[in-house]
Amino acid sequence: MSQSDLIVLDQVNKRFGDHHVLRDVNLTVRQGEVVVIIGPSGAGKSTLCRAINRLETIDSGTITLDGTPLPSEGRELARLRAEVGMVFQSFNLFAHKTVLDNVVLGQVHVLKRPREQAVRKARELLDRVGIGAQADKLPAQLSGGQQQRVAIARALAMDPKAILFDEPTSALDPEMVNEVLDVMTTLAREGMTMVVVTHEMGFARRAADRVVFMAEGEIVEQGAPSAFFGAPSSDRAQSFLAKILTH
Amino acid sequence: MDALLTEGGTVLAAFWMTVRLTAVSALGSLVLGTLLTAMRVAPLGSLRAAATAYVTVARNTPLTLVLLFTGLGLGANLGLELSDDIATNNFWLAVIGLTAYTSAFVCEALRSGLNTVPVGQAEAARSLGLGFVRTLALITLPQAFRAVVAPLGSILIALTKNTTIALVVGVAEASVRMRELVETYGDQVIEIFLGFAAGFVLLCLPMGLAFGWLSKRMAVTR
Numbered sequence: 254m255s256q257s258d259l260i261v262l263d264q265v266n267k268r269f270g271d272h273h274v275l276r277d278v279n280l281t282v283r284q285g286e287v288v289v290i291i292g293p294s295g296a297g298k299s300t301l302c303r304a305i306n307r308l309e310t311i312d313s314g315t316i317t318l319d320g321t322p323l324p325s326e327g328r329e330l331a332r333l334r335a336e337v338g339m340v341f342q343s344f345n346l347f348a349h350k351t352v353l354d355n356v357v358l359g360q361v362h363v364l365k366r367p368r369e370q371a372v373r374k375a376r377e378l379l380d381r382v383g384i385g386a387q388a389d390k391l392p393a394q395l396s397g398g399q400q401q402r403v404a405i406a407r408a409l410a411m412d413p414k415a416i417l418f419d420e421p422t423s424a425l426d427p428e429m430v431n432e433v434l435d436v437m438t439t440l441a442r443e444g445m446t447m448v449v450v451t452h453e454m455g456f457a458r459r460a461a462d463r464v465v466f467m468a469e470g471e472i473v474e475q476g477a478p479s480a481f482f483g484a485p486s487s488d489r490a491q492s493f494l495a496k497i498l499t500h
Numbered sequence: 501m502d503a504l505l506t507e508g509g510t511v512l513a514a515f516w517m518t519v520r521l522t523a524v525s526a527l528g529s530l531v532l533g534t535l536l537t538a539m540r541v542a543p544l545g546s547l548r549a550a551a552t553a554y555v556t557v558a559r560n561t562p563l564t565l566v567l568l569f570t571g572l573g574l575g576a577n578l579g580l581e582l583s584d585d586i587a588t589n590n591f592w593l594a595v596i597g598l599t600a601y602t603s604a605f606v607c608e609a610l611r612s613g614l615n616t617v618p619v620g621q622a623e624a625a626r627s628l629g630l631g632f633v634r635t636l637a638l639i640t641l642p643q644a645f646r647a648v649v650a651p652l653g654s655i656l657i658a659l660t661k662n663t664t665i666a667l668v669v670g671v672a673e674a675s676v677r678m679r680e681l682v683e684t685y686g687d688q689v690i691e692i693f694l695g696f697a698a699g700f701v702l703l704c705l706p707m708g709l710a711f712g713w714l715s716k717r718m719a720v721t722r
Contacts, residue, residue, distance in 0.1 A: 308623050326543070328631065335629025345620035348720045349643050359628035362638065393721035404624075411628060 257284040259415055259446050260305060265314035267300060267470075274300045275311065276470040282415070282448060287441045289457040289478075290450045292467035293493055298450040299342075301467070302419045305448065306337045319414055335363045338408025338416035342423050344400040346392035352379065352403050353388040356410045364411065371410070378406040382436050398429025402436055415446035422453055454497065458482060466490045503685035504695040507677075514677030515699050521594060521663040521673055522703075526656055528599035533606025537644075538636055540611055551607070558604035563597075563665050570597035571669035587672070594666035602659050609651040613644030618722070646718040653711025657704045674699060 260282040267275035274297045282288050290298045303309040305316060307323055307330060316323040318337065324330040346355050356375035360366045366374075379385045382402040384395070392400050401421055408416050418437065422430045434456045441447055441460040451457065457464050458478045465475040468489045474481070482498075485491050504511060539551035558566070570593045574580040582592040617640045625635040645652075664675035678696045682689050 306627055308627065331626075331629045331631045333629075334627055337627075339624070339627035341620055341624065343618075343620050345618075345624035347621060347624065347639055348722050349646065358638065359630070362634060363629040391721065407624075407628070 261317040289461040296467040338413035342420040418449040525598035529602035532603035536607035537610040567597040613648035649715035
């Protein structure tokens with residue numbers, strides 16, 4: 254394991270009853286790397302993503318974040334979670350808090366930043382994702398694309414070492430997908446470490462350093478986007494790509 | 501009507517006692533009920549079991565029994581003295597009983613409110629690094645409260661009327677005064693009864709309206 258390995262999954266297994274959702278998964282994400290996980294539904298992509306900050310427990314194997322094994326519970330786990338941002342498919346903005354408060358809350362209560370400083374940072378980030386004017390609204394008053402950009406700002410406010418994206422555009426109307434992908438592409442260019450579960454192949458080609466293809470709980474193949482999309486080596490990846498790229 | 505008019509001052513004083521009993525017990529029930537709710541969703545199994553046992557017992561015991569227990573059991577038998585003044589002592593014994601009983605209902609209402617909060621809210625809070633207590637206090641419970649404003653209003657109205665049972669502990673609230681008046685003015689039973697009933701309606705009606713209004717205003721839009 255080298256110094257720059259930020260997220261390391263070693264022989265990770267997870268079962269839901271009889272269903273073996275993660276099979277001996279090994280994955281290493283380096284500092285600054287953008288890893289896009291693709292694959293058919295039910296492949297275990299989201300479970301893998303959620304396991305990295307332990308929203309999903311694992312049955313065996315180890316997950317290491319920046320050299321520290323993921324603690325199973327308590328304060329240590331909370332501390333590590335604060336270092337890894339998470340962006341959900343359904344946004345999950347705090348429904349009773351304003352947009353601004355959504356971005357301020359973690360900074361004040363977890364990072365113990367003075368409120369004034371947290372508000373300043375939140376406004377900067379909201380401007381950066383193009384929601385500055387909506388800061389005092391409630392999440393429900395925003396479009397899906399706007400809400401997801403707030404969610405990204407909320408994750409960024411914690412100065413995370415990495416951000417996990419669990420199908421961030423799957424719940425969006427088509428015309429709002431790009432505004433979210435644009436923000437993510439910018440983040441990727443700026444060197445943020447990202448693990449992105451998505452069906453957006455355009456984003457994978459454009460922004461990924463590495464594409465990981467999963468099927469039936471296994472990592473089937475991985476490689477640079479040009480190599481993977483140009484000439485996938487496994488049958489399963491070939492048939493998956495044939496199905497989604499014909500349109 | 502003569503009785504109610506001549507005794508107006510004491511009737512009002514008795515209703516004032518009803519209001520005080522209600523207010524203090526409501527506050528206590530809200531605090532204890534919230535604590536019980538937190539225990540019922542705690543990661544520690546023993547806390548969950550303790551809260552569940554408490555709620556089951558308190559919710560399924562008649563209030564008269566609970567108040568007789570605080571009065572005779574805690575007060576007379578175990579000698580719990582909260583004040584040198586016997587009236588004040590009885591007041592606090594009644595508050596303990598009413599709170600112990602009502603908090604179980606507050607807990608159940610809040611717990612159903614928690615169930616209306618999408619699981620993603622807690623996941624988002626945890627992924628920011630918030631622990632169990634702060635996730636509950638900052639994110640899920642505030643949304644749960646907003647979802648159950650109307651049922652909490654019903655519980656408050658029930659509590660207001662339940663304070664009449666504090667007579668078993670010897671608190672001179674409205675129903676005690678009513679009984680005294682009925683004994684003194686035997687020819688005006690109906691008027692006295694209607695007068696006190698109107699008093700309770702006057703107390704409870706605004707509560708119902710206020711909580712209905714609040715519940716619309718506080719609702720979380722998703």
